[in-house]
Amino acid sequence: MDNVTRRRFLTMSGVTAAGALAVGATQVSWSDLMTAAVRNPLQSEDSVLVVVTLYGGNDGLNTVVPAGDPAYQKARPELAYQSDEVLDLGDGLGLNPGLRGLKGFWDDKSLAIVRGVGYPDPDRSHFRSMAIWQTASPKTPVPTGWLGRWLDATGADPLHAVSVEPTLPPLLAGATTAAASLPVRGLKLPEGKLGTAFAALGKPSSGEEHWQAQAAKSLQDLQEAVRVLGGAVHDQAETEDEEDDEKTKGASAGGGSQLGAQLELVAGLVEAGVPTRAYSVSLGGFDTHADERGTQQRLLGELDGALAPFVQRMRKSDRGRQVVVLVYSEFGRRVHANGSDGTDHGTAGPLFVVGDKVKGGFFGEQPSLTDLDNGDLKATTDFRDVYGTVLRDVLGADAGQVLDGYDGQVEGLLKV
């Protein structure tokens, strides 16, 4: 592990990658993973953060639903849920019917819902707004992500954060360190002369141009990654031709799929004691400009169907009980529906924090549906308050150092 922890892993393309042409179907080499974990295991008192990014701008009002509010019903008659359709949370709010598993966590007080989360002067571009959330810099663009800066500040060890997504998200890129990235599908390298020659391509060559040097570095990282993290951990069939009609409707804003497989991999890594403190996974498809209700409910169902078994599984081990999950999206949607039975890009939305270390319940004020900012919800909680809290209480870090001096917190969110 030691030489690996000093190395910089580069990204691996994950969810749909590699398997298609992999030489045969290799099963996971869990023994390799265990070896890595034995050398420097996750301490049982170390908490672990799992960040779930929902790409496309999830409609917060139809996720944590103010079904009893006449202003809600009036604003989106075709899209609105009735009170008897949602899973009652109290305070006039209910969870989307797709979130049955999360409702169970609400009932046993391990789900916190932070309401009205956003940032000042909201930007309605997917790409800019996602950059703001991922860099935690709402005013000026910065080249590093908030967990990347945390990596930089805590010893620059790329194994401390792992992405299980198609590409490395900006939130995990620091100035000097990028997180390790592990594909859901596995890696297998050839042996013999071919393997030897391929490995030799990764050697540095003096005076090489920047990108060529990076290309060589990526091949070297590949050798290390296969050695330490093992081969395939998941070998499931391609599902491209079984695409769901509803699900693909909000697909134009990016993001991963197979969230269940991503979280299963994370669960395995946590249980194995891999010394990673932060994981990133994602689900795409939330850009629901048209036919929103069915699409979003299915996507939330997919989130729920992936997250609930993950949290349940994590409860069964000491290390697992240290896991805290954070679920967010780049913005919510407009309060009023558009003419396509969908909603356009909006502002604030609710954010979920789940786990045994979480103090369940509502945090933050529910944004008003009558006091709007040009048709949009006014944020009541700055997203950096949530980041600051998980940095402090989950990762044991100096939040102000990572968040450029910002020191807001959501007090009482986590049991410490």
Add this chain to the structure above:
Amino acid sequence: MGEIAERAAVRRLHDRLGFGLGPGDAGAGYDATVGRLLAPYADTGAPPPALTPPAPVEKPAKGEKRDKEAKKAANKARVAQEAKITAWWLDRMVASGGAVGGPAGAATERMTWFWHGHFATSEQKVRSPQLMLAQNQTFRKFARGSFGDLAQALVVDAALIRWLDGNDNREGSPNENLAREFLELFTLGIGHYVETDVFEGARALTGWTIRRTSTQTRFVPGRHDSEPKTMLGKTGNFDAKGFVDLALAKPESAPFVIGRIWFRLVSATPPPAATMDRLVTAYGVRRDVGAVLKAITAEPAFRDSASALVKQPVEWVIGLMRALGIRPAKLDDKTRMKVIAGLRGMGQLPLRPPSVGGWPSGGSWLTTSAGVTRLQLALLLARNAELGQLQKSSARVDGVRALLGVDQWSARTRAALSGVSEPAQLVAVAACAPEYVVSG
């Protein structure tokens, strides 16, 4: 950094304005190569495959098994048609530099590929190979022509409208998706418009819709909001055409569009101000993309050694197939599907960009699992190629360099290659070498 040698510069021209050196391309000088690559071009390439539109699927009654089967069959047919177009396009890209239309055809195909990444539309949501093919033909038609013509064609393009939810965009309840991305990603860039412009733009685009049975969009006047709108500093009774005209007339539009071309064809470092001024002049009021390409080749930065780019997976695989003399159309079905699967594994499948923002670039392609797939794909292609000339051990390492059109091997790569004797393995390793994965 400094200017690269003439030979390397010619190779770079072929890399950036086409899909790499074809057999016999390396001999010409720089200026002659620019002339050949950017000559006028009449499309005589392989015609697109005929696609039979799948029978319309009735909305299934819930739970009924027969409908489920019909839906499955329709899905299967659609997937097969998508693969057919993808293979056809890959074949055109490979053939475009050779017998089909000469290097000028390569530049057209290269820009068709560029525009697909710019107006990034995915079959994942469009779910109509017919619409994707029609859009692809539009990209080809205007590939090196006027950006104004291209943008006007795209704003009412059926696949783009379906991708960005324009289909139900009507008076009284406009859908903002298309208007927003048109300003942010296609014509102006972030910071050069405000939220009202998006909203008013969406109103201007109302009324366009797609008939199920057609690849053509149509304008339904009754759905259009014909009241005056104020956007991008002007007030008037704007429609889709007016919306595009206003966006393109903004002084920020030319540098934005040119900057996107520069980013993919030259360097991730934006052009110096004086360079941008010259390119904007070339672009001119006609918004002439061909003239911009020509002007780019005259810029010192184009020949600077620092202007290296990581090849996108599609560019890498097309270049490799050209070097190896492999035509996708002539591969057996199974191998052709493996090529497509390999591209998916490397993270770049044509017709399937990850989002409307298009594909990533640079280091994003140098991922660990992509590295594994790249080797497998190179091996697959090498085993389908005639490599007799690489049998002789004395000239093997230099032979594979010449075959792939690499300027020179580093000592590292030379050493790595010298350990491999089997020709197909040699080619596969060489194709994964940093000197080939990157267009230096």
